[in-house]
Amino acid sequence: MGQLADPPWLTSDQQCHWRSVMALLMTLPSALDAQLKQESGINTFEYHVLVRLGDRPDGSMAMGELAQLTQGSPSRLSHAVTRLERAGWIERQGGASRCVNARLTPAGREKLVESAPGHVREVRRLVIDQLTAEQLASLGTAARIVAETAEPHLASTLGRRSDAPVSSGGLVSSGGSGCVEEPGCTELPGGPEIAPHAEVPAQAEV
Template sequence: MAEQTSEPRWLTDEQLRQWKSLMALMMALPPALDAQLKRDCGLNSFEYHVLARLSDQPAGKLRMSELSAYTQGSPSRLSHAVARLERAGWIERRNAEARCVNAHLTEAGRRKLVEAAPAHVREVRRLVIDLLTPEQFDALGEAARLVVGQIEPGWMDAMERNSAGDC
């Protein structure tokens, strides 16, 4: 851990340049991906990632609390998104043991994700992956995992694990 002093460790000119680039990426990429999803399939990025996370699960279900953690959405935001996805017939909420609620991906939801994925992957490739060498992309992914691990320890491990989603 960095030592706390009264004088901040200011960024060098090069660090500031790189930091500004990172901030620009974090500000520009999400709206660009969101616009593509809205235009091509009527989903926003958050809704797409809710469907994608559920599709990653063997039974296509997760506890709402787990889904909230995986998507980094507040319970309220997740509840609103799931309600919209329910109205569309893409998700069902079902009560489970211990007063727990599971979100279940429906067959219609799986079809919607399959329909949305090709255009989304094309946009991800166009905006990020195809611009970088494999080494640059690997370094970007590794750097992202380190930063996320500093902010939310264990979150990346949880994202990469498949859980049953049972209460």
Template structure:
């Protein structure tokens, strides 16, 4: 073997390849991630004229004290970037469901979002259909044990992904 071939083989042996069962489960997760969000999004668009991200924004605001959150915190809760959130807030403002407000914070100006009474009424109108779709696609097809395990797994995966994103952000100096 040449040095190049030896190095190439050693590199391939260092790869933590997935077993057959792990590949099957990984592909199942990828399929879930590719099919569930668009299905939930389609229901919300069809029934309420909002997308899944906008619904998450409305829901997060509805649960916040005084139905108000800073945009950075809201972006984190809705699992989106500040840019994506800004576009969503603009759409929700046009409907009268959210207001963007400025406030002073430690010598600077920041923005926060407020869920309006009209927005709360809209959320209360669309939440039942969203809950029915969540039940149809996830809750009712799993046993309580499966649902609990899925929740535990989802939280662990999310934590690992967020930790990796935070570290990448720190290394790039973007946060």
């Protein structure tokens, strides 16, 4: 296999835009993380674990699928689920073919309902309210193109509109939206059943 040719250097304009992208990647996640930790005692990754489970009517999902949807490694997800389980917000259950599911408890749904408003407020303060509708649409389109280039499987989960089908949990439903439904297995201890869930704000998933 021959040596790859050196790529062309970035132009001045490209460098300027790329530095802005890098600044966004370094500052926005930490700002969102800080708000959730301060107000809710959870980090951004743990919040999105709760959101993804809350998106299912029964609050249950295979650990492998959950890792894919949250963009977390199996070890990172296992660590987060362990912490959320200790807090009483998630339970582990045995699934089909010895797979293990993570399932949101009633207390976990209450935690999601409690945490969502502050997170949405911070998303609005930092991003939504700083941009015009046209700027936001352009940012969303550009971000989706880059994200799907880096992780092609995201094409099935990104770009859902707010008028997409909504589950009984109040979050955008995976039904009919093309969300990944491939099961995943992680050998972990199971857990008991949970009671019917409470309503979760539709804007929790941001």
